[in-house]
Amino acid sequence: MTQQHPVDEDAQRTARRASIRNLLDRAGRGILIASTEGELLRQQVEAEIRLSDQATKQCEDLRAESLRRGKENLAKAERIRELEKQLEAYQGADAYRQAETERDGAYRERARLVALIAGGLAEQAVIAAAPDVDEPGWQILYVTLHGRQCSWHISPRDADLFEHLEHVPAVDPRAQWDGHTTEAKYEHIDYLARALGTPGPFKEH
Incomplete structure (x- = not known):
């Protein structure tokens, strides 16, 4: 099936709506509408209803997609926060281990000097x-x-x-x-x- 160009669709929609307004205007002024014109009016109104339904469906799909992506982004943000907390914990643990290493080194040095005093x-x-x-x-x-x-x-x-x-x-x-x-x-x-x-x-x- 050949897909219509958006410009063609817009032109058809504009022409269809102009035709609907014209027929409704004539009916509003008491001018009798021929059966062929009535059928045309029905077809054009149904086409507008379909377009409206399609637009509504697209909006609902976009809203659902936006909601889904929003939840995914929220989950990603939560995961990022968890990873940041883990990183902080790892960094804190590394700093603690480094401090322990330095402390143990200082105690070892002290112990060597005390051993020297005791032995000599x-x-x-x-x-x-x-x-x-x-x-x-x-x-x-x-x-x-x-x-x-x-x-x-x-x-x-x-x-x-x-x-x-x-x-x-x-x-x-x-x-x-x-x-x-x-x-x-x-x-x-x-x-x-x-x-x-x-x-x-x-x-x-």
Whole structure:
């Protein structure tokens, strides 16, 4: 079937509507319409009704299509938001893992220095299980530095640095905290570092 050009369809529609107006105008003025003209009027009105029905159907189809696409776009927007949330979570997890890695690296470095102190500078060094930590594997290192006790909690992942030291039960007298604070411990270590690095005889503080 040959499809009519839109311009031809518009011209036919314009002519048909002009014919309908003309016939209705004549009928409105009391002029009798011949049977052939009446049949023509009926055909033209039916054609207009069909066009109207087609236009209505097209509008309904377009409305349904628009609604469907709107739902699809809404679903896509929701999916994008979900992916963005997942990405934020992944980025947050990556940042957390990075922070954990940096923290563990800092603790490892601290543990190496503490192991050096225990093995090379301390008059006494023992290591025992940590009774104040619920997580298994934690230990406490007790060292005596120039007559004073210093202690550190040792993570299970750093235990290999202290395998060569004397391991004692937590009830051993040498593994009892004397009440020193973290501040006092590092003040003593700072003093020792300065005193050992200063030429001349060692000075008490």
